[in-house]
Amino acid sequence: MARKKRKVPQTNSSSTADMAFILLIFFLITTSMDTDRGLARLLPPPPQNEQKQDDIIIKERNVLQVRLNSQNQLLCGSDYISVTQLREKAKEFISNPTDATDMPEKHLKNIPLLGNCMITSNHVISVQTDRGTSYDSYFYVQNELVGAYNELRNELAKSKFGKPYDSCSKEQQTAVRAYYPMKISEAEPKNYGGKK
Amino acid sequence: MGKFNQSGGREMPELNTSSLPDLIFTLLFFFMIVVQLRDVTLKVQFKVPQGTELEKLEKKSLVSFIYVGKPTNEFISKMGSDSRIQLNDKFADVSEVQDYIAQERMGMKEEDQPYMQVSLKMDKDTKMGIITDIKQALRQAYALKINYSALKRQ
Numbered sequence: 001m002a003r004k005k006r007k008v009p010q011t012n013s014s015s016t017a018d019m020a021f022i023l024l025i026f027f028l029i030t031t032s033m034d035t036d037r038g039l040a041r042l043l044p045p046p047p048q049n050e051q052k053q054d055d056i057i058i059k060e061r062n063v064l065q066v067r068l069n070s071q072n073q074l075l076c077g078s079d080y081i082s083v084t085q086l087r088e089k090a091k092e093f094i095s096n097p098t099d100a101t102d103m104p105e106k107h108l109k110n111i112p113l114l115g116n117c118m119i120t121s122n123h124v125i126s127v128q129t130d131r132g133t134s135y136d137s138y139f140y141v142q143n144e145l146v147g148a149y150n151e152l153r154n155e156l157a158k159s160k161f162g163k164p165y166d167s168c169s170k171e172q173q174t175a176v177r178a179y180y181p182m183k184i185s186e187a188e189p190k191n192y193g194g195k196k
Numbered sequence: 197m198g199k200f201n202q203s204g205g206r207e208m209p210e211l212n213t214s215s216l217p218d219l220i221f222t223l224l225f226f227f228m229i230v231v232q233l234r235d236v237t238l239k240v241q242f243k244v245p246q247g248t249e250l251e252k253l254e255k256k257s258l259v260s261f262i263y264v265g266k267p268t269n270e271f272i273s274k275m276g277s278d279s280r281i282q283l284n285d286k287f288a289d290v291s292e293v294q295d296y297i298a299q300e301r302m303g304m305k306e307e308d309q310p311y312m313q314v315s316l317k318m319d320k321d322t323k324m325g326i327i328t329d330i331k332q333a334l335r336q337a338y339a340l341k342i343n344y345s346a347l348k349r350q
Contacts, residue, residue, distance in 0.1 A: 013214065013217065014213065016217035017213065017216040017217045017220055019217075020217050020220035020221050020224055021220055023224055024220060024223055024224045024227065027224065027227050027228060028227060031227070036252070036253040036259075036315065036345060037250040037251065037252055037253065037345070037346060037347070037348060038250060038251065038253060038315060038316075038343040038344050038345040038346050039247055039249060039250060039251070039343065039344040039346055040251050040341070040342075040343050041342055041343070041344065042340055042341060042342075043331060043334060043335050043339075043340040043341075043342060044335065044340070045335065045338070045340060046335045046336050046338070068324075129324045129328070130324065131323060131324055131325030131328070132323055132324070132325065133323065133324040134320065134321055134322070134323065134324070135245065135318055135319065135320055135321070135322040135323070135324060135327055136245045136320040136321065138324055138327075139245040139247060139320075139344055139346065140245070140247075142344070143247040143248060143249055143346075146249045147248060147249045150249055186331075
């Protein structure tokens with residue numbers, strides 16, 4: 001009588017799926033998928049020597065003073081405004097559409113693709129904060145100023161090239177950037193009004 | 197002749213689930229590769245501000261992080277509740293920022309060094325004083341490309 005062949009008992013693998021599921025869910029919960037986003041800014045290089053800095057004299061009409069005090073109040077030019085108004089104010093200042101005398105002066109400049117245009121190449125937006133200003137309101141102001149530049153660039157790109165700035169070609173973007181150069185300067189903080 | 201066994205009744209064939217674990221494992225590995233794990237343990241807590249004009253942080257290998265915020269609950273008794281700077285895994289002073297940047301730069305490939313970026317993850321309620329100090333230190337260290345980390349405002 002031939003012996004029956006013994007079968008090796010198979011491991012029951014029906015639960016491996018469940019185990020893998022648990023691992024999967026664990027990873028899904030513990031990890032954050034959010035990509036890092038942020039407001040990109042470029043800092044000016046450190047001053048080489050102290051005297052040189054004072055040589056730069058900028059006409060008053062070319063400067064937009066944006067000040068934040070320790071109570072997070074916003075002073076733009078000479079009057080207090082709310083942060084939501086800042087974007088319009090900055091746009092008006094940068095582009096100077098009416099050629100007003102108290103707005104930045106315009107210079108003729110030849111930009112490839114755009115030809116000769118009158119641009120406010122010497123304007124500066126100066127942001128000054130107090131040591132006690134909160135980061136939140138400072139960030140809001142920075143965001144609005146960058147937003148003003150982005151909107152102006154978008155408008156220009158749309159009128160000249162018929163498409164938003166982001167979908168323009170490299171040369172077109174350079175031209176638009178030359179038309180509206182981003183000039184946000186950050187002065188040293190002052191410690192007026194309140195401690196820390 | 198032909199055997200047509202009708203008497204047994206038709207049974208639904210059982211679904212073969214032996215490949216199910218493999219499927220799930222593939223998913224698992226996908227997620228494990230895609231997500232980035234935080235390589236520092238945070239000792240400060242922060243809520244970044246919200247903005248609209250944000251850009252994505254591109255290459256992770258070019259970015260160094262500086263965290264600023266209040267110490268987490270377990271360190272609050274030791275460090276106080278003032279805003280603190282965290283570099284790598286430990287609390288640091290503003291004076292150490294410059295060294296930290298130099299160190300990070302050394303760890304990079306030479307051709308990548310000019311493209312170095314510093315991402316500042318700072319709490320909303322931080323005072324500008326400490327932030328300005330950090331910015332001055334970054335200027336001195338020639339780390340001029342910075343990125344204020346923020347969330348998209350809806």
